[in-house]
Amino acid sequence: MIRIRELPVRINRDAEVTALLYSAAEPRIDAALVLAHGAGAGQHSTFMTSFATALAELGVDAITFNFVYTEQRRRIPDRRPALEACYAAVIQAVKQQLDGSTALFIGGKSMGGRIATHVAVGGLGESPRGIVLLGYPLHPPGRPQERRDAHLPEVRCPMLFVQGSRDTFGTAAELEPVLASLRAPAALHVVDGGDHSFKVAKGGPPQAQVFLDVQQAIAKWLRGVIAEHA
Helix, strand or coil, rough: CCCCCEEEEEEEEEEEEEEEECCCCCCCEEEEEECCCCCCCCCCCHHHHHHHHHHHCCCCEEECCCCCHHHHCCCCCHHHHEEEEEEEEHHHHCCCCCCCEEEEEEEEEEEEHHHHHHHHHHHHCCCCCCCEEEEECCCCCCCCCCCCCHHHCCCCCCCCEEECCCCCCCHHHHHHHHHCCCCEEEEEECCCCCCCCCCCCCCCCHHHHHHHHHHHHHHHHHHHHHHCCC
């Protein structure tokens, strides 16, 4: 049974959120991964809870949180500066919970991952060891000209992009030339037949196996990044 504990995080004078820390099972990877949710569902969604639990079972300290608008039960996401400020506050709170041997990674689902990259570019006093991006929203559905990748070459830490081959926010094939242009090491894990949440059509592999493959790929990548910096 994975142990989950709450971590209150003060964002500003008027706002506080509660992060959830899923403690890693043994054997530990000595990695902590902060995962932010997407625009439409918070940290208690099935996707977020199942991924955090699975990663903890694979030896990773997984941390989720709600952005302020979600915590306050508002449907429309805050503007990017407010989202970044919330994410940065959570990172600082999580750092205070870690020992010196645990490597800090950040990332998230869709919008949450995009905000993580902006936070990394903006600087936190200490750069994360790497970023895990689950369904990066390269562009809005049906509007491929409205790109959201101009800042990515400024990211300096390694990145793992997990992308479905039929993601309407940007397919894995659309991401490949973007990754080739980045300065930082960037890996791409393709979910064959997967949509924006890595769901595959009926008749394909079992959905549980698809998710497990993604979760194991994340754990393997985390181990690899840590080993490179040992």
